Amino acid sequence: xxxxxxxxxxxxxxxxxxxxxxxxxxxxxxxxxxxxxxxxxxxxxxxxxxxxxxxxxxxxxxxxxxxxxxxxxxxxxxxxxxxxxxxxxxxxxxxxxxxxxxxxxxxxxxxxxxxxxxxxxxxxxxxxxxxxxxxxxxxxxxxxxxxxxxxxxxxxxxxxxxxxxxxxxxxxxxxxxxxxxxxxxxxxxxxxxxxxxxxxxxxxxxxxxxxxxxxxxxxxxxxxxxxxxxxxxxxxxxxxxxxxxxxxxxxxxxxxxxxxxxxxxxxxxxxxxxxxxxxxxxxxxxxxxxxxxxxxxxxxxxxxxxxxxxxxxxxxxxxxxxxxxxxxxxxxxxxxxxxxxxxxxxxxxxxxxxxxxxxxxxxxxxxxxxxxxxxxxxxxxxxxxxxxxxxxxxxxxxxxxxxxxxxxxxxxxxxxxxxxxxxxxxxxxxxxxx
Amino acid sequence: xxxxxxxxxxxxxxxxxxxxxxxxxxxxxxxxxxxxxxxxxxxxxxxxxxxxxxxxxxxxxxxxxxxxxxxxxxxxxxxxxxxxxxxxxxxxxxxxxxxxxxxxxxxxxxxxxxxxxxxxxxxxxxxxxxxxxxxxxxxxxxxxxxxxxxxxxxxxxxxxxxxxxxxxxxxxxxxxxxxxxxxxxxxxxxxxxxxxxxxxxxxxxxxxxxxxxxxxxxxxxxxxxxxxxxxxxxxxxxxxxxxxxxxxxxxxxxxxxxxxxxxxxxxxxxxxxxxxxxxxxxxxxxxxxxxxxxxxxxxxxxxxxxxxxxxxxxxxxxxxxxxxxxxxxxxxxxxxxxxxxxxxxxxxxxxxxxxxxxxxxxxxxxxxxxxxxxxxxxxxxxxxxxxxxxxxxxxxxxxxxxxxxxxxxxxxxxxxxxxxxxxxxxxxxxxxx
Numbered sequence: 047x048x049x050x051x052x053x054x055x056x057x058x059x060x061x062x063x064x065x066x067x068x069x070x071x072x073x074x075x076x077x078x079x080x081x082x083x084x085x086x087x088x089x090x091x092x093x094x095x096x097x098x099x100x101x102x103x104x105x106x107x108x109x110x111x112x113x114x115x116x117x118x119x120x121x122x123x124x125x126x127x128x129x130x131x132x133x134x135x136x137x138x139x140x141x142x143x144x145x146x147x148x149x150x151x152x153x154x155x156x157x158x159x160x161x162x163x164x165x166x167x168x169x170x171x172x173x174x175x176x177x178x179x180x181x182x183x184x185x186x187x188x189x190x191x192x193x194x195x196x197x198x199x200x201x202x203x204x205x206x207x208x209x210x211x212x213x214x215x216x217x218x219x220x221x222x223x224x225x226x227x228x229x230x231x232x233x234x235x236x237x238x239x240x241x242x243x244x245x246x247x248x249x250x251x252x253x254x255x256x257x258x259x260x261x262x263x264x265x266x267x268x269x270x271x272x273x274x275x276x277x278x279x280x281x282x283x284x285x286x287x288x289x290x291x292x293x294x295x296x297x298x299x300x301x302x303x304x305x306x307x308x309x310x311x312x313x314x315x316x317x318x319x320x321x322x323x324x325x326x327x328x329x330x331x332x333x334x335x336x337x338x339x340x341x342x343x344x345x346x347x348x349x350x351x352x353x354x355x356x357x358x359x360x361x362x363x364x365x366x367x368x369x370x371x372x373x374x375x376x377x378x379x380x381x382x383x384x385x386x387x388x389x390x391x392x393x394x395x396x397x398x399x400x401x402x403x404x405x406x407x408x409x410x411x412x413x414x415x416x417x418x419x420x421x422x423x424x425x426x427x428x429x430x431x432x433x434x435x436x437x438x439x440x441x442x443x444x445x446x447x448x449x450x451x452x453x454x455x456x457x458x459x460x461x462x463x464x465x466x467x468x469x470x471x472x473x474x475x476x477x478x479x480x
Numbered sequence: 481x482x483x484x485x486x487x488x489x490x491x492x493x494x495x496x497x498x499x500x501x502x503x504x505x506x507x508x509x510x511x512x513x514x515x516x517x518x519x520x521x522x523x524x525x526x527x528x529x530x531x532x533x534x535x536x537x538x539x540x541x542x543x544x545x546x547x548x549x550x551x552x553x554x555x556x557x558x559x560x561x562x563x564x565x566x567x568x569x570x571x572x573x574x575x576x577x578x579x580x581x582x583x584x585x586x587x588x589x590x591x592x593x594x595x596x597x598x599x600x601x602x603x604x605x606x607x608x609x610x611x612x613x614x615x616x617x618x619x620x621x622x623x624x625x626x627x628x629x630x631x632x633x634x635x636x637x638x639x640x641x642x643x644x645x646x647x648x649x650x651x652x653x654x655x656x657x658x659x660x661x662x663x664x665x666x667x668x669x670x671x672x673x674x675x676x677x678x679x680x681x682x683x684x685x686x687x688x689x690x691x692x693x694x695x696x697x698x699x700x701x702x703x704x705x706x707x708x709x710x711x712x713x714x715x716x717x718x719x720x721x722x723x724x725x726x727x728x729x730x731x732x733x734x735x736x737x738x739x740x741x742x743x744x745x746x747x748x749x750x751x752x753x754x755x756x757x758x759x760x761x762x763x764x765x766x767x768x769x770x771x772x773x774x775x776x777x778x779x780x781x782x783x784x785x786x787x788x789x790x791x792x793x794x795x796x797x798x799x800x801x802x803x804x805x806x807x808x809x810x811x812x813x814x815x816x817x818x819x820x821x822x823x824x825x826x827x828x829x830x831x832x833x834x835x836x837x838x839x840x841x842x843x844x845x846x847x848x849x850x851x852x853x854x855x856x857x858x859x860x861x862x863x864x865x866x867x868x869x870x871x872x873x874x875x876x877x878x879x880x881x882x883x884x885x886x887x888x889x890x891x892x893x894x895x896x897x898x899x900x901x902x903x904x905x906x907x908x909x910x911x912x913x
Contacts, residue, residue, distance in 0.1 A: 087548040090871050093831030096851065155828040155872065 197225020199450025323417025618684020685711025702913025748782025
């Protein structure tokens with residue numbers, strides 16, 4: 047072994063070859079049948095259940111858990127997929143501790159919610175493992191719909207439209223469909239190529255053509271799509287990355303966290319280079335995913351720095367605990383002042399922050415040694431093909447609909463994107479059949 | 481600590497917890513382990529007549545019903561009486577009794593329905609130094625097809641006849657074990673009493689099919705594609721057993737007849753309930769078969785603690801304490817009014833009370849947009865369903881309206897005791913004089 051966690055600079059292969067498989071394996075393996083039955087037995091089958099209300103896709107959670115408890119996981123999976131066709135991915139990546147499980151009455155009563163996310167994964171994995179697609183298309187309507195972006199919103203929209211009998215073409219700028227599911231989520235949350243397998247399974251509904259490597263504005267225009275299709279759905283996500291607006295941002299070794307995460311998902315792990323001293327700037331899930339995976343690649347020290355307090359951090363308590371348990375140090379209440387270094391980054395100067403009359407104010411400074419810096423302070427819309435509501439697209443304008451991270455309203459979550467894609471499909475269907 | 485020593489029809493045991501006649505009491509090795517664990521007595525698994533022993537099936541003998549987390553709630557069996565030679569059982573009974581003189585040793589018996597058979601088997605027992613016999617008139621499966629067990633227990637005249645034979649041919653106390661597979665449990669109890677029984681024990685198992693295999697379409701337990709009805713026991717049968725014990729305890733004809741209570745006793749509390757309804761002691765089987773012999777230690781500590789709390793020094797102070805409070809429906813106070821009350825501090829907002837009341841009862845619970853559940857006193861009939869379905873103990877309670885308070889549902893003030901016998905709607909009412 048040539049490199050170790052102590053090797054200076056941004057290098058690959060810091061760990062023994064065998065360590066990567068363990069580090070990047072399933073962070074929370076699927077329940078076996080017995081575990082699922084025990085977990086399912088804890089559900090109270092609440093009336094008008096709070097968990098169901100908290101789910102952006104409104105999955106009938108008490109019903110699917112009862113279906114697991116009574117030995118019919120395939121029926122449970124159908125209950126889930128009827129509301130959320132990406133229920134398999136959502137079972138892996140949903141911040142359930144901030145959604146369904148946070149409001150579970152057993153969380154309220156005992157501090158131990160029913161493990162809804164893991165039960166959902168048990169059900170969806172069971173059915174998907176059989177290669178069964180549980181839905182059949184309605185008779186063809188003769189209507190054609192273009193979906194731009196094969197991320198969660200686009201896929202959910204395309205599936206629901208195909209289900210209704212419409213002919214769907216999905217345009218994706220990247221080489222593979224899946225969007226953030228394929229490129230933007232930590233490997234240990236979705237190992238074994240799950241994102242790609244899920245897309246393949248979803249497409250079994252039929253009636254969906256996916257065209258990859260086609261970018262809106264470059265390879266095809268919105269006008270062309272409007273002319274050729276009866277409706278257009280934009281689920282283009284947020285392709286831009288916010289800048290630090292601190293000097294030294296352009297030094298070698300400063301990188302967008304989303305690019306690092308995408309590289310990790312598409313590469314052999316030992317080949318991915320990582321710094322000896324890594325600093326991640328940001329407080330969301332992207333920051334946590336980059337920080338934890340840096341550690342898993344063998345970085346010697348990884349520090350996440352967030353400009354506000356713990357309570358303001360958008361990564362959940364669970365995610366923060368996962369980070370610290372993985373060896374990541376989290377500094378709250380500090381903002382970057384400048385990135386230090388001559389040709390490559392050598393450190394980052396931060397200032398402690400406090401709330402002042404004019405917002406966040408900077409105070410005492412300190413410096414963290416760094417040979418790699420990841421920026422994870424949010425993504426932005428790069429193109430504005432239709433009117434905007436604030437920083438994001440309006441949800442409907444003429445025969446164009448929008449949903450997911452690029453559209454106004456809602457949280458930037460996979461599950462929210464699925465809900466918006468699905469609901470847009472229903473609206474498009476209603477409009478086309480009117 | 482309360483004294484749990486029990487004297488049941490002259491048979492002394494260090495506590496009222498006996499193991500019922502069943503697989504746990506079939507062999508010396510089990511019974512010694514039971515006594516070491518602390519059981520006060522055993523009823524040795526039923527012996528048959530001399531000669532070739534019965535045979536059992538060689539496939540599954542038990543079927544089960546489960547609650548949440550696969551807790552065993554009910555067990556059904558198609559096992560017959562002991563399938564070991566009579567002389568082996570007798571030798572082992574004698575051996576164990578010699579080493580555990582302070583424990584109760586009862587021998588369960590089942591032989592054909594003729595006086596010679598009973599005289600012969602009782603003769604064989606003389607030498608064992610056992611403390612008593614229990615006549616198995618209960619097992620509903622297998623042996624009943626041969627005119628024994630439940631077949632005898634369903635004919636009061638036979639019970640009386642066999643009991644009389646046994647009293648004639650043994651000096652030991654005779655306990656008659658009753659089957660619940662009958663319409664009125666008082667009739668066989670009365671017959672046992674007429675025959676001279678020292679006590680009755682009940683209930684034996686209930687005829688049952690626990691489940692059907694939906695692949696092979698056969699009842700379970702399944703023997704080579706076929707199944708048969710078996711005897712049901714375990715926590716699920718406790719309410720049935722309690723009622724039958726109470727009926728015997730409060731009946732004019734059988735009041736005072738000693739009762740050994742059996743049926744789903746799993747904890748000290750179950751045992752105390754049977755005793756409060758008139759059982760002088762209790763017999764346990766399924767709980768031991770589910771969790772092992774050690775459970776008796778919880779039963780002993782639990783009953784002791786309870787008796788200490790109540791200031792009882794001897795189990796006889798508990799036995800029968802609840803019998804005067806078992807009455808007929810017609811004597812229940814129709815002017816006793818309660819209303820459900822939901823403790824908002826304890827409520828976890830699951831809404832099951834609301835679903836139960838709104839869908840299936842009296843639409844007497846209101847649900848606010850923030851999931852606060854409150855009882856509508858003007859609709860609540862106090863049925864108790866909300867209490868029963870609430871997952872949090874004591875979150876919903878029934879509050880009694882004091883005399884003079886107005887019941888918002890009826891608009892009438894609460895008055896003193898009055899029952900159906902004098903109610904104006906009762907066509908056969910007798911005016912209260």
